Amino acid sequence: MAGSGYKDYFQVLGVERSADAGAIKRAFRKLARQYHPDVNPGDKAAEAKFKEVSEAYEVLSDPEKRRKYEQFGQYWNQAGGMGGGGVPGMDVDFGRYGNFDDFINDLLGRFGGPGGGSGFQGGGFPRGGQASRAPVNLDAEATVSVSFSEAFRGTERTLSVNDERVQVRIPAGVRNGSKLRLKEKGNLQPGTGRRGDLYLNLNVQSHPVWRLDGDQLRADLPVSIDELALGGTVSVMTPDGEAQVNVPAGTAPGRSLRLKGKGWPSRTGRGDLLLTLTLAFPKSWSAAEQQLLEQLRQSRSEDPRQAWMRSAAL
Incomplete structure (x- = not known):
């Protein structure tokens, strides 16, 4: 489909051109539920729309493809887009999935790679109120080094966590080996919105006198x-x-x-x-x-x- 002509993928998903990866994923999930063939059996128009929103998500969820798409417009594919038209993995047997969530989870995994690019390995969607897989630890850890003076007086640091800039306030009086917990700043489970906590291990540098x-x-x-x-x-x-x-x-x-x-x-x-x-x-x-x-x-x-x-x- 992508090779047959230009499509406004942002319009297809109903998002602004400035939409981030999270907004694009949410829009795709909503539309995929709406037009999925299992929800619309025998409806060729819905199936075509489903493939169209899947194609849009496949392009906009990939940073490199999205860059080329925004740069070259209708000629983005000739500049190194999908290179053959169509959505990889779309020729599937929908009947082999137990339910819609299993399919979406598989699809997000194909488009986004392991963890959907969020830093999370593994995952799954809830099924019937119960976890479809074993509980997953989404918590993450990082080590932050601070000077003796910063530990004494307190300081602020800006960290990059899952492509998000997080401002961290390190209170006065922390010690070497102390841990700070940042709620819901850990790894993100694709498709569910679940997010773990981020634990910062503080490494206080020694001082020549104190x-x-x-x-x-x-x-x-x-x-x-x-x-x-x-x-x-x-x-x-x-x-x-x-x-x-x-x-x-x-x-x-x-x-x-x-x-x-x-x-x-x-x-x-x-x-x-x-x-x-x-x-x-x-x-x-x-x-x-x-x-x-x-x-x-x-x-x-x-x-x-x-x-x-x-x-x-x-």
């Missing part, structure tokens, strides 16, 4: 020997910006300073931030620093290994 420990944020804070010995106020960076913390005099390396409510976000608030003090030696000492260290050695009042020596003796 480490997540429950609701607490941890980091090592480098301090100098004089800051440990004499104490003082030092500037530090937190996820909320720069802050000042007090290092008590005589603090030993390895002690942690706690900043309450400055940690990881959660549903109940925020955890704490823990800064573990580490002794940072300079790459080289100035002459003045070496002189002061020598004075310290001469003036030292305690042997740092005295208690250790007693405890280590066997």
Whole structure:
């Protein structure tokens, strides 16, 4: 039929030229039910109309054929259309199908390929209120990688799911391995309208400074020997910006300073931030620093290994 002359396939299906794949499929299914030979036994006009809407769907449901059809108009077939006229698979014995839904399911499968191009493998239409096949899991999974900062503050991502652009809001405080569920954004079962959910597995990238420990944020804070010995106020960076913390005099390396409510976000608030003090030696000492260290050695009042020596003796 396609080779015998130009047909306005959009008009045949009763859809706008801007109709998407879903609208085209719905229109075809409605008309196919209306003109199916089993519904109109002996009606040659209905059978011809059925073949016409099937031909229109075969062309418009195929992205490449539709592109050529829209580009070349009545000459689309010479530009590489169906190449022989007629609808593949239309010379069928309608009587071999148990019911109309079985036929439509088979037809959609032929035109659309496995899953009708929706990402779904398998499927079927309901028959008499009962599934004609075993229940099918239409849920889908995807992995989304986010930076440590995006996980802390929350972010938005635009994903392409079954040729559909989906805006996803990733809330603040997600953790590595967290899952987000997007209802009815999974695989689509052809012809039924059933759609599964989409589960996003979140991969939170590591950070060069911060480490997540429950609701607490941890980091090592480098301090100098004089800051440990004499104490003082030092500037530090937190996820909320720069802050000042007090290092008590005589603090030993390895002690942690706690900043309450400055940690990881959660549903109940925020955890704490823990800064573990580490002794940072300079790459080289100035002459003045070496002189002061020598004075310290001469003036030292305690042997740092005295208690250790007693405890280590066997």
